[in-house]
Amino acid sequence: MTKKLLLSLLIGCCSILSYAQRNDIVQQSTTYEWPKDPLVKEKLETWQDKKFGMIIHWGLYAVPGIIESWTLCSEDWIERDSTISYDDYKKWYWDFSKQFNPTKFNPEQWSAAGKRAGMKYLVFTTKHHDGFAMFDTKQSDFSIAKGPFASNPKADVAKYVFDAFRKDGFMIGAYFSKPDWHSQYYWWQKYATADRNNNYDIKKYPWRWNKFKDFTYNQISELMHNYGSVDILWLDGGWVRPLETVNEEVLSWGANIPKWSQDIDMPKIASMARNAQPGLLMVDRTVHGPYENYQTPEQRIPEKQLDYPWESCMTLGGAWGFVPNDQYKSAAEVVHKLVEIVAKGGSLLLGVGPKPDGTLPTEVTNQLNEIGKWTSKNGKAIYNTRITKDYHDGQFWFTQSKDAKKKFAIYCLKQDEANIKAVKWKGSFPKKGTEIILLSTGKKVKWQIVNGETVLSLSNIEKSAALAFEFTPQ
Structure with missing residues (x-):
């Protein structure tokens, strides 16, 4: 078997392994x-x-573009080309040290x-x-x-x-x-x-x-x-x-x-x-x-x-x-x-x-x-933050500043979610009279408490992976 063919077989086998269990x-x-x-x-x-x-x-x-190191190891979950001896495989792998440039x-x-x-x-x-x-x-x-x-x-x-x-x-x-x-x-x-x-x-x-x-x-x-x-x-x-x-x-x-x-x-x-x-x-x-x-x-x-x-x-x-x-x-x-x-x-x-x-x-x-x-x-909703007690509600996740004076509500949008006009969450209530700021724009967002939930009114929201809001907590 030529070295080129051997390389092809081994790479194919090991690339599959990268995604295997x-x-x-x-x-x-x-x-x-x-x-x-x-x-x-x-x-x-x-x-x-x-x-x-x-x-x-x-x-x-x-x-060779394969799973890192692990194919050198003989365990049940490792797969290699069965026509290649284990010693030959190890030599093939080690020899990349002479090619890595x-x-x-x-x-x-x-x-x-x-x-x-x-x-x-x-x-x-x-x-x-x-x-x-x-x-x-x-x-x-x-x-x-x-x-x-x-x-x-x-x-x-x-x-x-x-x-x-x-x-x-x-x-x-x-x-x-x-x-x-x-x-x-x-x-x-x-x-x-x-x-x-x-x-x-x-x-x-x-x-x-x-x-x-x-x-x-x-x-x-x-x-x-x-x-x-x-x-x-x-x-x-x-x-x-x-x-x-x-x-x-x-x-x-x-x-x-x-x-x-x-x-x-x-x-x-x-x-x-x-x-x-x-x-x-x-x-x-x-x-x-x-x-x-x-x-x-x-x-x-x-x-x-x-x-x-x-x-x-x-x-x-x-x-x-x-x-x-x-x-x-x-x-x-x-x-x-x-x-x-x-x-x-x-x-x-x-x-x-x-x-x-x-x-x-x-x-x-x-x-x-x-x-x-x-x-x-x-x-601002990610770096230098710490955990807060009420940290999750539906699509919302919550963090807070290290001094606990500011809280952040982050709404993770679903893939097909667009043109949303309002979002709401339970718990983590804003302080009465506080401003809620959409971090991506720096603009204020209208909000109110309705039936024990914080409801935000939104308009002209740009497409984003998540919307992050800043407010002063109760």
Whole structure:
């Protein structure tokens, strides 16, 4: 079979997988522990003001345009071409490190698109589970800075991504995968690699695991010391954790749980990271305790309002990374999700994937531009807000200013809803005599209380994903 045909078959199979049923989706944690460090508390308060962020998945998987890293893993939900041996598949995948040459790498384009959309913080994938570093690590030769892109002045990709977004006023987050499937200290070639876990008995080979702990510590140290100010360390791969923290929630993921502890000494990592980056937010996903400073339900929104910090991380398209012919959410759908999430006390972290050449797909920038048309006019109802008791009624969602002196009612329009003349809500009553302002125009809206409901009279309303109103509450 020719390499060209092999590539075609594998890409076709893996592109389908991107939309298939996945069990790598991280659920919402069941408990939360507030941080005690005052600098972390202060940073967390600042982060809770931002509400809307961008997460960028970009790595080897962009070259063939497949689901990020996961096809390397042998679990029941993973599909690959059955005529290709597993070892050949892994070699095929690893070899993209010799081809990945994003000569049009343009982090300024990414940042500008995010800023226009109204995004306020970044989470960039410095290393996914496949172990390919998108920064110039000294711990491994398996990085963007060691392949064909090495001679490019921007070969230390993470540096230029962080610089571009920092210049545009974003909080900076570094995504880092705790597992590393390319490392011989995690997936040892002596044994088969059956699933996402490390593939050898740590109790039997403690030296090898200690080498992996050093490797992980040193890579995170590089990110914390060599890349300027970092606000968030966003740690993925929640199965790499102390065995005593494995509970029913973890077991519900359906992944195999080994009989040994994959403990990488998070207290040591946190101490180092926060010495380098005081007040650093740590997001050790699903590992409840002092290093999960906010929760990260994935591809879903919690059913009810939560009174502690969290974010929903969701894809704009069907995959986290770049997949050809991806299907993207409409701007209105994203706005509606943002509104609901903020009203429930969370933030939206929206996922996009640059193409292998280093630019965002046109469809992505177009959607971000459309989202920005709404946030630029209605952001007062989103940013720097906090939850309010009566937060939902029908198509209305409610937020309030941090000092509780102003409240915002946001009406999410249905797709076919147009030329509306009046809207009404229950609860969250305006103060008698207050003005109700339509944020998108700055104009006053006539209102009255009728049968225990606030009724607004509307005219000449422009087409929009949602209408946001400001008023003084009772």
